[in-house]
Amino acid sequence: MNYAPRSFAAARAYRDDTADRIRRFLPMVRRLAWHVHGSGRAGIDLEDLIQAGLVALTECSQKHTGQTEDGFAAYAKLRVRGAMVDLIRRTAPMSRSAADRRRTLRDHTESLSCALGRQPTEGELAEAMGLTLADLADLRAAAEPLRFETIDDAYSESSMAFADDRPDSFALLADEETRHVVGAAIAALPERLQMVIQLYFVEELNLAEIAAVLEVSVPRVHQLKAQALDKLRSLLGDGFEVV
Template identity: 70%
Template sequence: MVRRLAWHVHGSGRPGIELEDLIQAGLVALTECAQKHSGPTEDGFAAYAKMRVRGAMVDLIRRTIPMSRGATERRKMLAEKEAELRTQLGRDPHPQELADAMGLAAQDLAALRDSSQPLRFDSIDEVYSDQNTAFADETPDSFSLMADEEVRESVIEAITELPERLKLVVQLYFVEEMNLAEIAEVLQVSIPRVHQLKAQALGKLRESLEGVADIL
């Protein structure tokens, strides 16, 4: 399964990553899936593992290529329009000419250019400043830490007391950040059924944590 997914992801035409790197990332993800579950016969393990393995491969590609998919598409669109105008005019188009051809204002074109640039990674030693609020310490005080720890323990205890199926839904939705359709595929049930299970889980958590923490 890992090798098949690696070939599929690698064959999507994305540069900058080797097939063996994808396989390695997939095997790590599969191992983590197995460690989180009691065994391969657990409800929905195969579908869940497949999603996590593929997700790990895609994440590896995204980390390797310092440009988002949206930025790549915007850059391609700009290049195509510039090439088209260059052919028509016999020279490089002026910014205003390019903006007019794309139906944009000059400032919108500038913003589009900025958003299509590759991400830049600087050493923290080079950019750090004591005056920069981005580096301000947001560590909570001791009282906040103690209060948060008490709430955390209460939430863990409430989740632990849930039935196994509801506990799995909570994990998939809030920890793994899967949507209802993905959870339905893992559990082999309908999307409305997943919605019901999620509502049951939240209802039980609200009862257990009443007066302790607010649960959406």
């Protein structure tokens, strides 16, 4: 069997060129893996992302026929990152509609990248898809996969995402008990003193207005108010501060 020496030389040069590109763009693969891994997507190891990126980089090096190195860099970056995101997508739950939106974004992005020789800007992509920048941002958000994390991993007392200004159950029970005790103490007052407490603390009338309602003098209202508060302090005990 005869072998053409030129064929062996071409094949060797092809392999050497591919290996050289992989070595030169390996740092890019690692940077992209760190970026994707650090963007909050749980459940995927960094090494798995790097491996997926290397496979995509190898395929790019073998298939790319562009003349410029810048064109290859833009093409490779897009494909490598796409491979990493696809790996995450395969391991994350996603609705069919979200998958369709993601596919639409990817197809338009790849088409523009081939036409421009670089990754398109958000403005260029939005224009090509007939969308506004706000609509494109909404589309990207709707195309993201769902993420499920255990509450132990996600919860943080210092995170405002878990902040709640509502009182806890103990505070609610204590407040309910306080209202019950205070209500019972007020009900035990003479009717006239109950009226003073109602008008002053609930209706928020001043002493002159209460005097007009009760048809007594202002000093008399002041005296009745003092009597009511003294009786409440006696009924409620030391656990309550009545002012």
